[in-house]
Amino acid sequence: MSKGKDVAKRAKTEDHMYRYCRVIGCPHPARAGSENGLDRRFCRRHADQYSRHGSPYKKSYTATQLKPHRKVVRAWLKRNSDHVLVKNGVQRIEGLYSRSGTHTEAFRLAGMSPSERARKAWARLRESSVSPLKVIEAWLVIGLAIEADPAPEESVEFRRVQAAKLVHRLASGTHKRWERDVPVARGSTTTQKHVTELHKYPQSRGRVLRIFGEDIEEACKLVEEAFLSVRN
Ligand SMILES: [Zn+2]
Numbered sequence: 473m474s475k476g477k478d479v480a481k482r483a484k485t486e487d488h489m490y491r492y493c494r495v496i497g498c499p500h501p502a503r504a505g506s507e508n509g510l511d512r513r514f515c516r517r518h519a520d521q522y523s524r525h526g527s528p529y530k531k532s533y534t535a536t537q538l539k540p541h542r543k544v545v546r547a548w549l550k551r552n553s554d555h556v557l558v559k560n561g562v563q564r565i566e567g568l569y570s571r572s573g574t575h576t577e578a579f580r581l582a583g584m585s586p587s588e589r590a591r592k593a594w595a596r597l598r599e600s601s602v603s604p605l606k607v608i609e610a611w612l613v614i615g616l617a618i619e620a621d622p623a624p625e626e627s628v629e630f631r632r633v634q635a636a637k638l639v640h641r642l643a644s645g646t647h648k649r650w651e652r653d654v655p656v657a658r659g660s661t662t663t664q665k666h667v668t669e670l671h672k673y674p675q676s677r678g679r680v681l682r683i684f685g686e687d688i689e690e691a692c693k694l695v696e697e698a699f700l701s702v703r704n
Pocket residue numbers: 493494495498499500514515516517518
């Protein structure tokens with residue numbers, strides 16, 4: 473093949489690669505471009521999924537899926553609260569709390585860099601008096617969930633994002649609850665209580681989750697070694 477043809481062929485192949493979403497079987501075009509470069513490889517839906525869940529393919533674990541793992545981890549942490557590496561993990565997380573600066577309301581976070589927002593997430597946990605043990609619990613629980621998963625997503629990014637999402641939720645967001653009486657049926661005078669709840673947390677997606685997740689991993693690495701060594 474002449475050099476010219478070879479180049480043309482390669483350009484065509486690359487063009488094809490970039491034109492379609494990288495998720496196998498997805499017929500949608502990749503997004504033309506984006507501010508963070510993450511989504512160029514995927515269609516809108518898969519880019520959004522990747523940003524929120526840490527994998528373009530796999531959804532986040534549900535509370536029900538995590539429940540048995542939580543039980544195991546909680547029991548272990550309770551039995552080992554005096555373990556030197558558990559104490560080490562707690563200290564590291566307290567360090568993240570104390571270095572995180574002033575607390576900032578969720579609605580003021582727009583425009584901040586992902587690393588600033590990750591720091592603010594630690595400040596939010598500190599302000600909500602979240603026990604560092606809960607952060608450790610989240611990291612270990614996600615580890616067990618991935619391990620038990622018959623079709624796991626094994627990238628470290630996925631694990632960081634999954635843990636970050638759990639920890640993110642431990643801090644209080646804005647919570648509202650309304651109760652009102654509504655008829656049990658159309659035109660009925662019998663009423664029942666209807667409760668509406670609104671939970672607003674700072675946006676849980678994108679680079680901030682990766683950075684926050686890396687902080688969690690760093691703080692929990694040694695605890696995890698202890699956890700895995702006694703279990704195996
Ligand atoms: Zn797609």
